[in-house]
Amino acid sequence: MNHFSTQYQQQRAWVNINHQALVDNVQALKSFLNPHTQLMAVIKADAYGHGAVKVAQTILQSGVDSLAIATLPEGIELREAGILAPIMILGAINSIEQIKDIVKYNLEPTLCTPHQAFIFGETLAQLNATLSVHLKLDTGMSRLGTHWHNGIDFVNYIQQFPQLHISSIYSHLATADDVDTTVMKLQHSRFEEVISALKATGVDIPRLHLANSAGTLCDRTLHYDMVRVGLALYGIYPAPHLHDTIKLQPALEVKARITQIKTLSPGTGVSYGHTFKCDQATKIAVVGIGYADGIPRLLSNKMKVIIRGKFADQIGNITMDQLMLNITDFPDLEVEETVTLLGKEGDLEITADDWANSIGTISWEILCSFKHRLPRVVIENS
Structure with missing residues (x-):
């Protein structure tokens, strides 16, 4: 069923989100x-541009066990939308006021350093509250986390603070897509x-997780108790050599409408800078989408x-709100017709990887670039 309201039928451009594809991807991963x-x-990042709240509702019903986001406001948005599942914050929180909100909204922070843990422990003691926390080790990403050499310490x-319950220990892979x-x-x-040393000292080991999308697909020994999957959830493979692992379906399409059609004389330049000049009489279509849309x-x-x-070629520099197409081979096109920029139509497909x-660049950046003036339209195929 296609829930495409009359409101969106009037849009110059929009993003379709296929929630059945999300369901199928979850099932394939599971x-x-x-x-x-x-x-x-x-x-995180509004579910890579797919709409975090609606995506969360769909995938939790499809078998996802927990969620991860990057920032506190992202977690608050999910809680205020009624999402009750465990939500882990991947980014580092150091503010006392933010810690209070983490408690209020029952979110699960990542602790990266002893100093950060001290701030949490002291604040929680004052609040007479406890939190489930996730400890991050830096095993080679050189980003957030305590150096693995210092993992045991x-x-x-952390165990000195009764307010902090260690829910998991994890790290992040830097080159799993290579x-x-x-x-x-x-x-x-x-x-x-680190984990073996902790076991040897009698530490009660909580859940462990290491694999991102690429790590999940390339090596089952990385699965541990949990995997953190982003890109693959949305139907994009993190690397070409992983395409044969499981079947994934892109969940996002970008559509726009033709707003004007005209014919240009030979030698006419198109758009800013005239980076394209017509070598013959050229019929062009102006499409209502541009770099301000992503x-x-x-x-x-x-x-x-x-x-x-x-296929039709885009010509000239893409502008803030519009781009131009060479439609000389499409003699009967009309204004308001729909153009597929990303997605599949018939036997043809354009993917984030293609761009x-x-x-x-990388497909992650492409997906996260589509701005919110492009409405998200939920497509449910029954």
Whole structure:
């Protein structure tokens, strides 16, 4: 069923979110995991541009065990929308006021340093409150986390605070999407070394997690008690060599409407800077979407769109609110017709990977770029 309201039928451009694809991706991931491994869905950055609240509602009903976000406001938004599942904050929180909100909204923070743990412990003691917390070790990402060499001391320090309940210990892989697994295996061995040492000292080991999307798909020994899956949830493979692991379906499409059609004479320049000049009489379509909506300007003169099941070339520099297409081979197109910028139409498909590869970036950035003046339209295929 396609819930496409008359409100969105009037939009110049919009984003379709296929929630059946999300459900299918969750099921594919759950089937791939080790039997006792839980699935944590990473829905930070508004679920990678897919709409965090609605995505959370759908995937929790489909078997996701818990959620992860990056910032406190992201967690508050989910709680205020009625989401009751465990929510882990991946980013580092250091503010006393934010700690109070974490308690209020029953969120689960990441602790990265002893100093941060001290602030939490002291604040919680004053509030007469306790929290489930997740301890992060830096095994080679060189971002957040206590250095793995100091992992045992870090865990022992946390245990001095009765207000802090260690829900998990985790780390993050820096190169799991590389064909060369040398660094990933090194990080894995470092993580294992800390965990083995903790066991030897009699520490009651909580849940462990290490794998992101790439780690989940490339090596089942990384699954542990839980995996943190972001990109794969939305139907995008984190690397080409992982395409044959499971079947994923992109959940996001970008659509826009033609707003004007005109024919240009030979030699006429198109858009700012005249980076494209017509070498013959050229019929063009102006489309109501641009870089302010999240279409990378670097795609200018490089991207294609799909119209009526055929590819059409984008020409000239992409502007803030509009872009132009060469539709010379589409003689009967009309204003208000729909153009597919990302997505599938017939046998043709344009993916976030296609855009990313064209401009030297990653599909994560593409998905997170679509601005909120593009309405999100939920598509449910029954």
